[in-house]
Amino acid sequence: MSPTDTGTRGPAAPVPATAPAAVSLRGVGMAFGGKTVLESVSLDIAPGSVVALLGANGAGKSTLIKILSGVHTDHSGQVEVNGGPAALRSPLAARQLGIQTVHQRIGEGIVPGLTVAENLVFEELAQRRGNPFLDGRRLLARAREIQSALDLGWSDQVLKRDVTELGISDRQLLILARALATSPRLLVLDEPTSALSAAEAERLFALVERMRGDGIAVLYVSHRLGEIDALADRLVVLRDGRLTEDQSKPFDWDRALRAMLAQAQGAQTARPTDAKQSPLSGSGSGSGETAVSLKGVPLLPGRTPQDLDLRAGEVTGVVGLLGAGKTELARGLFGAEPFATGTVELDGRPYTPRRPADAIRRGVHLVPEDRHADALVPGWSLAQNVSLPFLRALSTAGLVNRRRENALGRGTIEQLGVVARDEHSTVEELSGGNQQKVVVGRWLAEKPRVLILDEPFRGVDIGARRDIGRRARALAAEGAAVLVLSADVDEVLEVADRVVVLAAGEIHLDAYGEDAERDRVIRTISASV
Known part of the structure; x- marks a missing residue:
């Protein structure tokens, strides 16, 4: 959805200017190790309003969210709830005062080993005395x-x-x-649609509208400008820890993006002119060298087997909603979940990876959809995370050459503009977008023949998205085949030479240039749902 496309939803209901604040920040600041990450932030969030928070990675958004959530308590300034000072000494204290946060990292919000029902009622279980687990019937009814x-x-x-x-x-x-x-006073939503299908996102949007009507304040953190334009009454921009913009509807997107990125940007990004154009672009046919060829490969059980060629020297973008088969395509090519039937060739030779190590040996690399669960090792340094798949090549007699490992880390910082203290920084110290750059940098450390990026822009800001896209295009310019899979049409159009629409495990569009314009892609997706 573009910033000016609000879909079928009408404009947000105006919020009275005199409405008392549900939650206020008064001169809030925060520093880590002498580095200021928030500086004198003041903000009022009125009941029944939706305030969108924008900012590049490292701007201070996560720190601000964690202060409101009661995670960071050693901050300057004051947080007020319903007009009075509030002591948010812990996440429990924040929740008891009516501040609920849905974090971007979904794994932080669930408790493995418990049932779905127990997770639904977990906060109530944690506050009760006795043993509520014994009454399964009541627990299930509450769930x-x-x-x-x-x-x-x-x-x-x-x-x-x-x-x-x-x-x-x-x-x-x-x-x-x-x-x-819990009927919260303030609900903080951090990238809430990052893992949702279009239908699930629409359900969320309707819910946000209902919360507005019920007087619940919402702080909505997203990089998807269309969502913000559709839902928010107001947007504020954080840059380098300071509030640099505060707008009410109608939003001036060019000004907002300048405030966020410190340079003029169009509200909707066209395919960059520095992208390497495929020899097939605009024609739909040509003589590009085939790097990967799939024949008769089923992407989803019970669906028609598919044929797909990935050509060297171009970026192929695959667009599809949740459940379209994108991740199955990525994991099958990487050997994580081998295809059940069909044939695959890599550079004209049979390619049958049974595990990721087989794919890596043939130069097929994958940036997975969930970087926290499948790509990053907590507690390890940036350099260690980059070098992980290539330890054998970096080792002599079983000992890792730390000098070469650190050089790989520094190379990732330089090539992708990772904002980090140095290559020894742990991944937890980095913002979400910089963590994603580390994962991408890992798979560029050893030049791949085929690079697969599954939802590479999820939860990252526009600047990081362009850095990653630039590296993907540069790799294609060097002769690699690059496959980008995303549910966001604009993200794919920004980076891809060729666009493939996937729905229910089947290809519904495969086009270049003018034949892959945004309206046609969206119409194809709509027709296939």
Whole structure:
């Protein structure tokens, strides 16, 4: 959705200027190790309003969210709730004062080993005395009530499963339902649609509208400008720890993006002129060298097997909603979940990876959809995370050459503009966008023949998105085949030479140039749902 496309939803209801603040920040500041990350931030969030928070990675958004959530307590300034000073000494204290946060990292909000029902009622279980786990009937009944807030419709069988059996989008919906069960004063949504399908996102948008009507204040953090334009009454921009912009509707997107990135940007980004154009671009046919060829490969059970060629020297963008088969395509090519049938060739030779190590040896690299669960090792340095798949090549007699490992880390910092103290910084010290750059940099450290990027722009700001896209195009210019998979049409159009629309495991469009214009791509997706 573009910044000016609000879909079928009407304009946000105006919020009275005299409405008292549900939550206020008064001169709030925060520093880590002598480095200021927030400086004198003052902000009022009125009941029944939706305030969008924008900012590049490292701007201070995460720190601000953690202060409101009671995670960071050693800050300057004052937080006020309902007009009075509030002591947010812990996450529990913040929740008791009516501030609920749905974090971007979904794994932080669920408790593995407990059922879906127990996770839905977890906050209530944690505050009760005695042993509430003994009364399974009451627990299940309460879980049904909580899930009804989002009309999830999960059966008792689903509620009794271990929560880890839920997909990433269902886990996010679970966390949202649990937060709403407390009737919060302020709900902080950090990249809430990053793991949701279009239909699930629409359900969330309707819920936000309902919360507005119920007088709940919402702080909405997103890099998707269309969502902000559709939902928010007001937007504020953080840059280098300071509030640099505060607008009410209608939003001036050019000004907002200048405030965020310190340079003029169009509200909707066209395909960059420095992108390497495929020899096939604009024609739909040509003589590009085939790097990967799939024949008769089923992407989803029970669906028609598909044929797809990936050509060297170009970026192929695959667009599809949740469940379209994008991740299955990526993981199959990487050997993480081998294709059941069909044939695959790499540079004209049979390619049958049974595990990721087989793919890596043939030069096929994957940036996975969930960087926290599948790509980053907590507690390890930036350099160690980059070098992880290539330790054998960096080792002599079983000992890792730290000098070469650190050089790989420094190379990633330089090539992708990672904002970090140095290559020894742990990944936890980095913002989400810089963590993503580390994952991308890992797979560029050893030049791949095929680079697969599954939702590479999820949760990253526009600047980081362009840095990653620039590196993907540069790699294609050097002769590699690059595959970018995303649910966001604009993200794919920004980086790709060729666009493939995937729905329910089947290809519905494969086009270049003018034949892959945004309206046609969206119409194809709509027609295939």
